[in-house]
Amino acid sequence: xxxxxxxxxxxxxxxxxxxxxxxxxxxxxxxxxxxxxxxxxxxxxxxxxxxxxxxxxxxxxxxxxxxxxxxxxxxxxxxxxxxxxxxxxxxxxxxxxxxxxxxxxxxxxxxx
Amino acid sequence: xxxxxxxxxxxxxxxxxxxxxxxxxxxxxxxxxxxxxxxxxxxxxxxxxxxxxxxxxxxxxxxxxxxxxxxxxxxxxxxxxxxxxxxxxxxxxxxxxxxxxxxxxxxxxxxxxx
Numbered sequence: 001x002x003x004x005x006x007x008x009x010x011x012x013x014x015x016x017x018x019x020x021x022x023x024x025x026x027x028x029x030x031x032x033x034x035x036x037x038x039x040x041x042x043x044x045x046x047x048x049x050x051x052x053x054x055x056x057x058x059x060x061x062x063x064x065x066x067x068x069x070x071x072x073x074x075x076x077x078x079x080x081x082x083x084x085x086x087x088x089x090x091x092x093x094x095x096x097x098x099x100x101x102x103x104x105x106x107x108x109x110x111x112x
Numbered sequence: 113x114x115x116x117x118x119x120x121x122x123x124x125x126x127x128x129x130x131x132x133x134x135x136x137x138x139x140x141x142x143x144x145x146x147x148x149x150x151x152x153x154x155x156x157x158x159x160x161x162x163x164x165x166x167x168x169x170x171x172x173x174x175x176x177x178x179x180x181x182x183x184x185x186x187x188x189x190x191x192x193x194x195x196x197x198x199x200x201x202x203x204x205x206x207x208x209x210x211x212x213x214x215x216x217x218x219x220x221x222x223x224x225x226x
Binding site: 044 | 116121145152153154157160202208210211212215216217218219220222
């Protein structure tokens with residue numbers, strides 16, 4: 001079995017300040033973990049993924065995430081938010097060969 | 113670049129109508145998926161297909177069926193549309209069904225059933 005919990009449904013930051021979007025997972029197998037971004041009225045786009053190589057994963061647009069097995073977490077961070085980062089973010093887990101399970105999403109709001 | 117296209121961005125249908133949502137991918141992926149996206153509920157898997165003419169139910173298959181006659185095309189069918197099927201529908205494809213392989217998503221079809 002596998003599941004994902006995104007701990008915040010909404011995160012609000014000011015432009016230029018750090019971003020932290022939290023994701024906890026559960027998996028009976030060694031997990032692959034993904035972060036996707038969805039801009040308004042668009043499909044999902046892969047930001048980054050963890051596949052048992054380096055625990056710190058760098059993605060597109062300055063985002064990165066750290067896999068912490070002991071905490072079963074895969075939080076997404078960015079040092080400095082930009083207005084264009086405003087979007088919905090989804091964390092997903094795939095254990096073994098199972099189809100990914102998605103979290104409920106976190107809406108990132110960026111204030112000027 | 114992988115491209116996943118969906119036949120309509122917006123669709124308005126009446127209760128009881130039969131509705132077809134079409135999805136096409138151009139990367140020769142074996143696996144294709146249909147999701148439903150609702151606010152606060154994230155993505156929920158309706159059906160997926162791991163080969164031509166093969167399909168598996170996802171988490172919420174009731175009221176839906178699918179068809180995959182060609183590798184690149186995966187159709188979602190609402191046999192008799194109901195208002196509770198008003199939602200955003202997302203199609204995706206991937207090289208493998210799970211594991212380390214990411215999914216590639218289409219732009220979505222926003223369906224309204226009145």
